[in-house]
Amino acid sequence: MTGQEGEKGQEGRTSSALKPILLGAASIVVLAVIVGGIVLWLGIYRWGWDNKVTDAAVRGLSLPMAEVNGSAVKYADFLDDVDTLKRFFENQVAEGMSADSVPTEQEMRENAFNKLVYGEVLRQEAAAHGITVTDEDVEAEYVQLVEQAGGESEVEAELELLYGWGPETFKEKVLVPYIMQNKLADALKQDESFGKASLEEAQGLLDRIKAGEDFSELAKQYSQDPGSAAAGGDLGWFGRGVMVQEFEDAAFALKPGEMSELVETQFGHHIILVDEIEEADGEVTQVKARHILIAGGDVEEYLQGKQDASEVEKFIEI
Numbered sequence: 378m379t380g381q382e383g384e385k386g387q388e389g390r391t392s393s394a395l396k397p398i399l400l401g402a403a404s405i406v407v408l409a410v411i412v413g414g415i416v417l418w419l420g421i422y423r424w425g426w427d428n429k430v431t432d433a434a435v436r437g438l439s440l441p442m443a444e445v446n447g448s449a450v451k452y453a454d455f456l457d458d459v460d461t462l463k464r465f466f467e468n469q470v471a472e473g474m475s476a477d478s479v480p481t482e483q484e485m486r487e488n489a490f491n492k493l494v495y496g497e498v499l500r501q502e503a504a505a506h507g508i509t510v511t512d513e514d515v516e517a518e519y520v521q522l523v524e525q526a527g528g529e530s531e532v533e534a535e536l537e538l539l540y541g542w543g544p545e546t547f548k549e550k551v552l553v554p555y556i557m558q559n560k561l562a563d564a565l566k567q568d569e570s571f572g573k574a575s576l577e578e579a580q581g582l583l584d585r586i587k588a589g590e591d592f593s594e595l596a597k598q599y600s601q602d603p604g605s606a607a608a609g610g611d612l613g614w615f616g617r618g619v620m621v622q623e624f625e626d627a628a629f630a631l632k633p634g635e636m637s638e639l640v641e642t643q644f645g646h647h648i649i650l651v652d653e654i655e656e657a658d659g660e661v662t663q664v665k666a667r668h669i670l671i672a673g674g675d676v677e678e679y680l681q682g683k684q685d686a687s688e689v690e691k692f693i694e695i
Contacts, residue, residue, distance in 0.1 A: 440452045443689060443692055444688075445494050445687055445688070445689050446688050450497055454493055455490060458492060459482075459485055459486055459489045461542070462485040464539075466479045466480070486695045487695055494689055495681075496554055498683050499557060499558055499680055502561055502683060510560070518555070518556055522552075532544070558676055558677075561676055562676040565679065571674040575646060575673050575674060576639075576671075579645075579647075579669075582669060583638070586636065586648065592610065592648075593609030593611075594609070596667060596668070600668070600670050601670050601672045602644075605667070606670075610650075611667050612665075612666050613665060614665045615663065615666075616662060621643060621644070623640055623641065624640060624649070627640040627649055628649050629661050632654070633652060633654055634652070635650075636648065636649065637650075646670070647669065649666055649667075652665045
């Protein structure tokens with residue numbers, strides 16, 4: 378055997394001798410990782426650990442904090458929403474809001490959790506109705522918002538200041554569920570059973586007015602327009618382009634003292650009574666009117682009912 382071969386043999390023998398030690402060390406590392414993971418899991422789910430270390434782990438591992446009808450709600454989303462609320466109210470106090478008006482941390486946590494559950498119920502209901510939100514839907518809504526705000530830089534600055542968000546986070550957390558809920562509302566309107574009770578209530582009030590009951594008194598008692606109900610439904614004077622199209626068309630077609638049949642808009646069913654009109658060149662330019670609003674099937678109430686009936690299993694105490 379040459380010297381070089383002897384050295385190789387010696388290296389081989391050394392490696393063989395080290396194998397049990399290395400394997401033992403590797404086993405200890407693996408065991409430590411497993412034990413550490415179990416301890417972390419117990420700390421988060423059983424002992425309620427909530428600190429920077431567990432927060433980082435939660436965000437990195439996408440751990441669930443609850444299930445809504447069997448679908449997971451991520452703990453990381455909950456922590457992000459709580460942080461957002463804290464930042465928002467800190468900014469409000471800096472802008473002059475009384476610190477006494479700021480919700481407690483527990484209230485913020487409950488608010489964040491309820492919002493996540495509501496969002497998951499919305500997602501499930503949208504899926505059940507075959508509703509999707511496309512990138513094009515989101516971009517169109519965002520462009521409209523940017524135009525109304527006066528530019529993208531203004532929107533980005535406001536989002537960063539108030540929430541610590543960039544545009545993509547805003548789109549995900551706000552615009553997607555907003556569009557989804559609007560699409561769900563449109564889909565529900567095609568369901569005859571949705572809003573049936575409000576239609577029957579509005580028709581009943583119309584019949585009572587026709588039978589001689591006082592319009593203003595019924596408006597005070599039953600109208601669901603918070604801006605006019607206390608004043609007997611009085612809307613004052615308004616011109617064209619102020620009200621939604623269906624309401625405007627009906628109001629401007631009435632003569633003084635005339636009352637409409639039921640008028641359906643996105644807000645529900647209206648009964649409109651025109652008191653006075655102003656004309657120019659034979660055209661009605663303004664009307665003075667009262668109305669009674671019975672809100673149609675409300676998608677938020679619908680979703681709240683679905684949320685109340687949902688099976689929610691919390692893995693972590695809020």
